[in-house]
Amino acid sequence: METPLWMKTFVTVVDLQSFSRAAEILGMTQSSVSRQISALERHLGVAVLKRTTRSLALTAEGTLFYEAAQKALAAIEEAETSIGRSETLSGVVRITAPLTLAQARLIGFIAEFQRSHPKIQVELKVSDHALNLVADHLDLAVRVGQIGDSSNLVRRVGVTHRVMVAAPAYLAAAGTPRRPVDLRDHNCITYALLSTGTNWHLQGHPPVAVQGNFRADSPDALRAAALSGLGIAVNARWLFEEDLASGRLVELLPDHPPVDMPIHLVMPPTRHVAARVRALSAHLVGAFQRDPLLRSD
Known part of the structure; x- marks a missing residue:
């Protein structure tokens, strides 16, 4: 043996x-x-x-x-x-990513990869929380946002362009904000996992402290709340792209959009990375850069 x-x-x-x-x-x-x-x-x-x-x-x-x-x-x-x-690449790659990014883009990217490498098995663990790569036996993570001090291997691969949205019904009842400071008078739907809390950072303007009566730790929940007319939400443009195209949601303050968030690939600290993990990582780097809503300018 x-x-x-x-x-x-x-x-x-x-x-x-x-x-x-x-x-x-x-x-x-x-x-x-x-x-x-x-x-x-x-x-x-x-x-x-x-x-x-x-x-x-x-x-x-x-x-x-x-x-x-x-x-x-x-x-x-x-x-x-x-x-x-x-020989042909084979084996298991265990990856984690935020749920909405996985649904909107990552699963499609992985499917492209597996069509070329059908012997590679991918185990995807979706979570909006940063899992411990070593403790959870993960090979790779896709993370949105700033990466703090870490012993992990980190590579920036793209960017999340964010957008501020509200439903027409909400705007008809509450009015449309014309300036960033107007947000203080609106019901703002806040994201519990946002590192800046209830301070919204907009391009070309100081942070605005917002308030509202709905808070969630899921981008999907924010989208559902915005669609229901509950208030104003901020998240990734790709989360809202179909709603914006159909008119179900309206973009607000386009001259002062929310600041972008970086997207990183993260691997555990090790001197050796399996060829199958390197191959999937390289594919994802290319896929992110080909997507107009994800690539870094």
């Missing part, structure tokens, strides 16, 4: 959290996968997985071996690629 096969089987089981799915990906039977893990545990002299009928969890020793195995497999893949012996 070759050590890389132990590693590959173990890492695939952990990534997919399933013996049966790992067997399908690896072209093995489930019993063969189980034997590989058992052989690995005998070789190491410790248990690497806690198995129940419903879940899998890494032991402390399993966590250490998983991190080392990932680096070792990436190094082997890199060595094979460097001498031209790498």
